[in-house]
Amino acid sequence: MAVREMDILIKERRESIFCNHKSKHDNFQCDKESVSGTVSQRACVYCGARVVLNPITDAYHIVHGPIGCASYTWDIRGSLSSGEEVYRNSFSTDLREIDVIFGGEKKLAAAIDEIYTKFKPPVIFVYCTCIVGVIGDDVEEVCRKAEKRYGIRVIPVKSPGFAGHKSMGYKAACNALIDLMGELKDRDASVNSKKTINYLGDFNMSGEVWILKNYLEQMGVEIVSTITGDAKCEDLKKAPKAALNVVQCAGSMTYLAKRMEEKYGIPFMKISFFGVEDTKLSLLNIANFFNDEKMVEKAEKLIFDNEGMVNSELEYYRARLKGKKAAIYVGGGFKAISLIKQFRDLGIDTVVVGTQTGKKEDYDVIREITEEGTIILDDANPYELEKFMKEKGADILVGGVKERPLAYKLGVAFCDHNHERKHPLCGFIGAVNFAKEVDYSINSNVWNIIKRERGGHYGKELCEYECESM
Ligand code: SF4
Numbered sequence: 001m002a003v004r005e006m007d008i009l010i011k012e013r014r015e016s017i018f019c020n021h022k023s024k025h026d027n028f029q030c031d032k033e034s035v036s037g038t039v040s041q042r043a044c045v046y047c048g049a050r051v052v053l054n055p056i057t058d059a060y061h062i063v064h065g066p067i068g069c070a071s072y073t074w075d076i077r078g079s080l081s082s083g084e085e086v087y088r089n090s091f092s093t094d095l096r097e098i099d100v101i102f103g104g105e106k107k108l109a110a111a112i113d114e115i116y117t118k119f120k121p122p123v124i125f126v127y128c129t130c131i132v133g134v135i136g137d138d139v140e141e142v143c144r145k146a147e148k149r150y151g152i153r154v155i156p157v158k159s160p161g162f163a164g165h166k167s168m169g170y171k172a173a174c175n176a177l178i179d180l181m182g183e184l185k186d187r188d189a190s191v192n193s194k195k196t197i198n199y200l201g202d203f204n205m206s207g208e209v210w211i212l213k214n215y216l217e218q219m220g221v222e223i224v225s226t227i228t229g230d231a232k233c234e235d236l237k238k239a240p241k242a243a244l245n246v247v248q249c250a251g252s253m254t255y256l257a258k259r260m261e262e263k264y265g266i267p268f269m270k271i272s273f274f275g276v277e278d279t280k281l282s283l284l285n286i287a288n289f290f291n292d293e294k295m296v297e298k299a300e301k302l303i304f305d306n307e308g309m310v311n312s313e314l315e316y317y318r319a320r321l322k323g324k325k326a327a328i329y330v331g332g333g334f335k336a337i338s339l340i341k342q343f344r345d346l347g348i349d350t351v352v353v354g355t356q357t358g359k360k361e362d363y364d365v366i367r368e369i370t371e372e373g374t375i376i377l378d379d380a381n382p383y384e385l386e387k388f389m390k391e392k393g394a395d396i397l398v399g400g401v402k403e404r405p406l407a408y409k410l411g412v413a414f415c416d417h418n419h420e421r422k423h424p425l426c427g428f429i430g431a432v433n434f435a436k437e438v439d440y441s442i443n444s445n446v447w448n449i450i451k452r453e454r455g456g457h458y459g460k461e462l463c464e465y466e467c468e469s470m
Pocket residue numbers: 044045046047065068069072128129130131159160161162
């Protein structure tokens with residue numbers, strides 16, 4: 001069912017907003033360029049590449065461009081490290097007007113020289129930003145020469161901001177990772193009999209990788225490389241020898257998993273460790289892949305013990321949250337799907353759901369698991385999010401750093417499920433942390449005070465209050 005014509009401010013957005021109706025299959029549009037002028041919530045190509053590669057803890061990241069690009073993405077995520085902290089620095093060639101006129105290649109070569117002389121890095125990633133794409137610096141050639149000069153890997157990341165949207169940045173980062181992994185010389189059949197995996201698409205926010213490592217170790221699974229949370233360059237180079245790739249953030253890493261399947265013959269499976277339901281399913285799927293009865297038994301025991309531990313706490317939050325309504329706006333489809341299930345487990349109905357980079361197959365699942373009347377939208381803008389949250393009476397918005405002010409200005413609770421989250425939200429412990437955070441935010445007394453002060457929940461009343469008080 002299309003949303004009413006009058007609900008849509010920009011007519012080009014009509015096909016990307018859908019009011020769920022099970023029996024109708026409209027031509028829903030996603031994974032397309034943003035419509036010019038809509039103030040999309042999406043980040044640029046370079047930003048997409050940076051968020052994927054930055055958590056590699058011992059790599060050096062040179063942003064070839066104006067200083068603003070580097071500062072925009074500096075310390076962009078709460079990815080934690082068990083060793084090196086160098087990734088927390090941001091290096092930039094700080095291109096100025098004169099470099100735009102005469103080219104920035106010399107400056108880039110000088111930046112690589114300086115970093116090599118001072119730090120002797122194992123790997124340098126060089127990000128191309130908008131202006132580099134415009135002036136046409138031959139970044140590949142500069143990197144090639146530096147590799148010869150120093151005998152280290154210097155890898156260009158082709159990510160001019162204007163060359164698409166965040167998804168293309170993910171792709172550029174995945175291509176850079178394949179470049180780092182290189183050719184596989186000695187993968188033989190014995191690799192497949194080992195219980196080894198690469199864990200793709202977890203960026204170790206608040207130590208989430210470590211929670212999953214612990215579960216998998218208990219099952220007897222060895223992680224060769226985490227991509228890219230808490231990753232080290234040497235481990236990434238060993239990734240082609242794993243028996244299986246498991247993909248948590250499908251939006252950013254399915255492309256890499258497919259390329260590794262083609263190039264190294266590693267099969268992959270999509271999993272999700274957000275919410276009790278998906279965590280259980282994912283652990284069992286991994287154990288079943290290895291066709292090992294003992295491993296399945298270990299997984300079942302782990303699930304039994306952990307579920308038992310968190311159930312009573314989750315019951316407490318279910319009683320406090322039942323009947324509330326949620327809006328979701330996150331980066332990828334896999335996370336939106338897990339969040340819908342998590343909310344359902346807490347008795348919360350999802351009334352608005354959208355993503356920045358979801359694919360058609362993600363939206364098919366979202367349509368399947370949400371109720372009729374749920375607004376589903378791709379690449380939303382603040383106007384649309386505000387409009388549908390008000391119309392559907394959402395009590396909480398789950399999103400990232402750009403959505404937080406939108407929720408608070410509307411007087412709606414907010415849960416950060418992105419860059420700045422302070423608690424791990426994956427696995428069994430993460431399910432409790434999530435329920436707790438949602439409860440703290442939805443049931444905070446601050447909303448009662450705002451309602452009293454402003455004479456309403458949000459929306460019209462808030463608008464009138466603000467107009468009157470000006
Ligand atoms: S859009 Fe271009 S200028 Fe802006 S941060 Fe991205 S790469 Fe830099």
